[in-house]
Amino acid sequence: MLLSPTFFWNKMARGYAKSPVGNPAAYQVKLDKTAEYLRPTDHVLEFGCGTGTTALIHAPRVAKMDAIDFSKEMIAIAREKLWDQSAPNVSFEVSSFEDWPVPVEGQGYDAILGMSILHLIKDAESTLDKVHKSLKPGGVFVSSTVCLGDGKGLGRYFLPVLGAIGVLPRIRFLKATALQKMIKDHGFEIEHHWQPDGTPTLFAIARRVD
C-alpha cells in the first residue's frame, strides 16, 4: 500500500462526522438490539469506533466503555464530543485493534462492538480470535459488516485497486453466510442476526462459547 492505512480515515474524519447516518431506522434497530445485551456492570470495548457516536449512546447503560480507533482524527472528533456530553465512563484512545492489549485472564470484556469494520480488516479471522480471547466466557460480540461478496456490482473490480494504493480502505468481499460461519468457527454462537432490507449488511450478536 502506497499510503498508510489511516490516511483515508484521517482525511475523511471531519466529513464523516458531518454526514448523516445512512439508514437511521436500521441504525436504531441495531442500537436497541445491542442495548438488550448490555448491563450496568459491563465493561465494553468498541474497536473502529470512528467519531464515537455509538459508544456515547451506549455509555450510560454500562459501567465502562473503552472506544478505540486507529485514526487520530476520528478520535479527536470523538473527544470533542466529550466536551459537550458528560460521559465520565468513556475513554477514547488512538489504537488499532491489532495493537490493543488482550485483557488478562479474568478481566475480559463483557461485550465488544465492531461496527462497520470487519470488512475493512484484511485478516478478519485473527480479529475474531482476538475478540474471543478479549471477551469473558459468555461475553458478546456485536458486529455490523458490509458483505459485498453477495453482490455482483462492478465495485469488485475497481475497489481492490483503489484499496491497494490506499486511496480507499481495503475492502474484503465477504459473503454473509460465510461470515456467519467464520464467526461460529471462532468460538461463538450467533444469538441474533439480521440483514436490513435492501442492504448488504450483516448485523450479528454472537456469544463466546468455550
Ligand SMILES: C[S@@+](CC[C@H](N)C(=O)[O-])C[C@H]1O[C@@H](n2cnc3c(N)ncnc32)[C@H](O)[C@@H]1O
Ligand atoms: C466505516 S468506519 C465505522 C466507524 C463507526 N464504527 C461507525 O459505525 O460509524 C471504520 C472505522 O474503523 C477504523 N479502523 C479501520 N481499521 C481499523 C483497525 N484495524 N483498528 C482500529 N480502527 C480501525 C477507521 O479509522 C474508521 O474510523
